[in-house]
Amino acid sequence: MPGSTGQGPALPPARRGGVLLHPSSLPGPGPIGELGPYAYAFLDWMEQSGLRVWQVLPLHPVGPGHSPYASPSAFAGDWRLISVEELVRTGVIGPVALPWGTDRIDTAAIERWKEPLVREAGRRVSGSDACRAWVARQGWLADWALYNALRQQTGAGWEGFGHDGPSDALREAYSDAIAEEEGVQFLFEQQWQALRQEARERGIQLLGDMPLFVSGDGADTWCHRDLFQFREGVADPVAGVPPDYFSPHGQRWGNPTYAWKRHADEHFAWWIARVRRELELVDELRIDHFRGLVANWAIAAGQQDARRGEWAPGPGRTLFDALAAAIPGVLSRIVAEDLGDITPDVVALREGLGLPGMKVLQFAFGGDWTHAFLPHNYVGTNWVAYTGTHDNDTALGWYDSAGDVVQHRFRVYTGRAGTDAVWGLLREAWASVATTAVTPMQDVLGLGSDARMNVPGEATGSWSWRMRDLPWDKCGMMRSLSEVYSRK
DSSP states (O other), rough: OEEEOOOOSSOGEEEEOBBOOOGEEEEEEETTTSSHHHHHHHHHHHHHHOEEEEOOOOOOOOOOOTTSSSSOOOOOGGGGOOOOHHHHTTSSOOOOOOOTTTTTHHHHHHHHHHHHHHHOOOOOOOOHHHHHHHTTTOOTTTHHHHHHHHHHHHHHHHHHHHHOOOOOHHHTTTTHHHHHHHHHHHHHHHHHHHHHEEEETOOEEEEEEEEEOOOTTHHHHOOOOGOOOEETEEEEEEEEOOOOOOOTOEEEEEOOBBBBHHHHHHHHHHHHHHHHHHHHSEEEEEETGGGGGGGEEEEEESSSSSEEEEEEOOTHHHHHHHHHHTTTTGGEEEEEOOOOOHHHHHHHHHHHHHHEEEEEEGTTSSSSTTTTGGGGGOOOOEEEEEEETTTTHHHHHHHSSSOOHHHHHHHHHHTTOTTTTHHHHHHHHSSSSEEEEOOOOHHHTTTTTOOOOTTOOSSSOSSOOOOOSGGGGHHHOOOOHHHHHOOO
């Protein structure tokens, strides 16, 4: 999402804008996107638009339904982002023909074509000195590579292949597949860090996104079962949220909940490694579902929806104290996603840590004029103001379906006729005192509900939107907003 900063004291460069767009949404030689020339073209567009931060969705291998929030690894990069064109340019593999036309969109077919090329490239670089040196520094990689080898063979996670965690015998049996995956991860790292460096040279920083929970059937739970709550091999309770704006039955995500005492006994070593890894990939990090670190909605495994859950205590400040002791400056690089059922103890933790919170303007017009998300009610500037997030409808889709009362409030508040609600919402975000203002690319493009990224609680049909062309005609509009509201 493009964004900007507010007026006031000097701010770190990382707090001067934003763009929420998963790199797999970038236009590329195919509709799944790559970290190749088209990603660099997007940096060109950002620079010309006066935008300073690119917010991305999680970079890890996607899970069921291509969800980046259900990844089988909290550490690995997604092979789908590796640019085949870049592999050819650098001579890792030879020239290859594209098996589709520019108007064809068949993600599954493209993945079937692309994966063997990426894995061949992984095998070729796995024995290089540079790859071996990088692998030796990645404490997470040996477990992920073994897990992925077993998953590739069986087509299932550990609940399907049934092994009781890593062993030397398994590592020896799958040594070739492990080396291949190490090479793939090395290639992802090379391409991502090159893009990140290019962004830095243009004054653009990357804001990442870290899901609070991990997959119950992924590498992290397979290798560290004692850090999660399992009963007889089944996650119990599981995570979710109570009934809210998005769902009257709440959301039963099904992720295992954390055995927080065990984490504390280990001085939060797994969390430190996880956050450190994220901050190797991005400049700042949004913690999704931040309130779950104070208390999370725990649902008994036998419950079919989230209505019958209970709040289970989280680690609170003790986790952040451990992170701060291990990772210098970490608190200055974190944004808290503090949406949902927010209680005073959640507010106290965020404010005590000095973390920016979030204001989502689509939620601001459903109550009276004292609503906390209306810009004139912001207390202080330590906020990130969003027109909407990846979980919301697009701004146009929201306004068209909002109903007469909400539309009327929007028109009264903005002083606009509602004929260009998207631009009105953007202007309110940019004009706010929030340190950073953010909008999805769909709103820059003025797209309707058919371009929505995700519908919370629905397992299929999401995460499929792709931007096919860069909106060069919007550069002047975006730059003008930043100049008018001193966000450059």
